[in-house]
Amino acid sequence: MTEGVAVTPALEIEGVSLSFGGLRALTDVTFSVAEGSITSVIGPNGAGKTSLFNAISGFYKPDKGSIRFHGAAIDRLHAPERARLxxxxxxxxxxxxxxMTVLDNIKLGRHAHMRTGLIDALFYFGRARREEMALRAEVEQRIIDFLEIDHIRKASVAALPYGLRKRVELARALAMRPKILMLDEPVAGMNREETEDMARFILDVKEEWGTTILMVEHDMGMVMDISDHVVVLNFGQVIAQGLPAEVQRDSAVIDAYLGSGDVGDLRRRLTGAAA
Amino acid sequence: MRIGAARQTYAADEALFETTVQRAWFAGLLAALVAFPFMADAYWLYLACLVAINVASATGLNILTGYTGLVSLGQAAFMGIGAYTVAVLEIRFGTPFLLNLVAAGLLAAAGGILVGIPSLRVKGLYLAIATIAASFILHFVFANWTSVTNGVTGLSMPPARLFGVALDTSFRMYWLIVPVTVLMVMGAANLFRTRIGRAFIAIRDRDISAEVLGIPLLRYKLMSFALSSFYAGVAGGLWAYFFRVVTPESFPLVMSIFYLAAIIVGGMGTILGPILGAAFMTMVPEVLKLGVGWLSPWVPDAVALLSPVRTIVFGALIVGFLVFEPQGLAEIWRRVRRFFHLWPFKT
Structure with a gap:
């Protein structure tokens, strides 16, 4: 469903290479994220997934290649400008x-879209008051209710358990009214129940808000369940991409995860994948 | 005890003072500030003015160091910029004092922006050293730019005038200093209910994710420097009107350390912290001096004997705070309030 569509993809990664000194983190990575899809990037530890995320959000500057956001190159933009897009x-x-409290953390997500200046802020009058009130209403009605975190809105973030913190971070990202939401291991370290909650939230974000989602995740069950498109990285290179079911059967992927020794062969024989 | 306060609007939930009781206490505090000069003698009025000036400057430093996480040891030097601006404007042009104070703030803010430029690259102790360097440079300028600052002799200036009345006593200066300080503290309190204040805290807590949220670091760090120095400049201007003599030695590095100590003792990153801290740091040496005075009938040579002890006690108090109450006086205050909210059901 994501291939062969004529519309411009939400995000295009084209020939991106990135190295730190002699270490090549990414080599000629090319893939695109279709508008309104959930695209997952998977790969063994050290495959370059987080480096890729950092390159997309503007922390690392790729040596080669280009990143396009809804058709426009964003290579020259700094991280805050990309956030504003x-x-x-x-x-x-x-x-x-x-x-800060949970509420203030979430409000920060809206920062780039507010206009309050320093003088307004000091007097908390006019625009500052209007904007803050509108923000509070939006955060309460669209985000806090949606993610079911109304019981902790005034709690300090430092005191929250891990699963809730992940949810608050998602809330903060949603407050940005993102066009593309990038999630770096949204369910890492969560138990099954928390994972299912998070998967449900991610699907809801896609369905209700129409947000395009790009996700790095190790939990294969979740990746295969909710993704429209899966990209597999290994040693900084894309070794396979396609529908979840296709990727699962790909022999290069099986080798990367299980090695090409006995276990890989066994798996191949069991699943009947083409060797 | 206080039972959960129900609120029906978001505005009520975001208000500076959330309950009627809080508003009543604040009104009481303002009334006390108005009544104070009519009951206090000249010595206590002098102290009150000094505390208010220090509160204003410490509040500014707290915006920069407590909330934005940028350590600065240049606060006194920025006060110097403010004091000299006021002195020069008053002596040469005789412009109205409110205008002078604003000019003092703006000029100090410009200085703050210049000093803040390295803050994108250097943090923590390194930034502190950079600000020390700035304060030495400013000291050099104050001492050597003779045509403007009159060199080491300094400037003596006439008092501020309001409708023809010279503000030349502590009693009269009180009505200038305290309202200005109250306004500046309220401004700081408001700031941290808005996006700009939140951006400052975000930079302090985790600057990488601040950038991902669309907060340009340099711009906000410079804004924090500018605002903090503006506070220092206005405080310096008030200082100049209060003492009416400005010399290069009026604003030594030790004074910057004094402000840093004040916000640490008071509690960094709280609005109440610099108020309590500045009051504590200004008053305790005086209170100890009074204590020595009361002991003198019983202890012969009390003043000579106990003066060194006074300094030691003051130092020990500061060390004690750092060890036993690292969150500062504001945290103690919070605990006391909590106790009364829950009393008598939980103690």
Missing amino acids: GLARTFQNIALFRG
Whole structure:
């Protein structure tokens, strides 16, 4: 369903290479993310998934290649400018602001779309008050209710359990009203119930908000269940991509995950995949 | 005890003072501030003015160091910029004092922006050293730009005038200093209910994810420097009107350390912190001096003997705070409030 559509993809990664000194983190990575899809990037540890995310959000500058957002190249934009375009992300090791409440963390997501200036802010009058009230209403009605975190809105982030923190980080990203939402391991370290909750939220975001989702995840069950398109990275290169079921049968993928020794052969024989 | 306060609008939930009781306490505080000068003698009025000036400057430093996480040891130097601006404008042009104070703030803010430029690259101790360098440079300028600052002799200036009345006593200056300080503290409190204040805290807590949320780091760091120095500049201007003599030695590096200590003792990253901290740091040496005075009938040579002890006690108090109450006086205050909210059901 994602291939062969004439519309411009939401995000295009074209020939992106990135190296740190002699270490090649990404080599000629090319794939695209269709508008309104859930695209997952998988791969063994150290395959370059997070480096790819950092290149897309503007922390790393690729040596070669180009990244296009709804058809326009964003290679020259800094991270805050890309955020303003509608590129939101969460982090693998949760990057919430510990000194703030849940509510303030979520409100920060809206920062780039507000106009309040320093003078307005000091007097909390006119625009500052209007904007803050509109923001509070939006955050409450669209995000806090949606993610079912109304019981912790005034709690300090530092005091929350891990699963809830992940959810607050998702809430903050949603407050940006993103066009593309990048999730770096949204269910890492979660139990089954929490994983199912998160998968449900991700699907709801896609369905209700029409947001395009690009996700890095290790939980294969979830990736295969909810993705429209899967990209497999290994040693910084794309070794396979396609529908979840196709990728699962791909022998290069099986080799990357299980090795080409006995286990891989066994698996191949069991699943009857073409060798 | 207080039972859960039900609110029906988002505005009520976001208000600076959430309950009627809080608003009543605040009104009481303002009334006390108005009544104070009519009951206090000149010495206590002098102290009150000094505390208010220090509160204003410490509040500014708290915006930069407590909320934005950028350590600065240049606050006194920025006060110097403000004080010299006011002195020069008052002596040469005789412009109205409110205009002078705003000019002092703006000029100090410009200085703050210049000093803040390295903050994109250097953090923590390194930034502190960079700000020390800036304060030495400013000291050099104050001492050597003789045509404007009158060199090491400094400037003596006339008092501020309001409708022809010279503000030349502590009693009169109180009505200038305290309202300005109250306004500046309220401004800071408002700031941290809006997107700009949140952006400052975001930079302090985790600057990488601040960038991902669309917060340009350099712009906001410079904004924080500018605002903090604006506060320092206005405080310096008030200082100049209060003492009416401005010399290069009026704003030594030790004074910057004093402000840093004040916000640490008071509690960094809280609005109440710099108020309590500045009051504590200004008052305790005086209170200890009074204590020594009361002991003198019983202890012969009390003043000579106990003066060094006074300094030691003051130092020990600061060390004690760092060890036992790293969150500062504001945290103690919070605990006391909590106790009364829950009393008598939980103690």
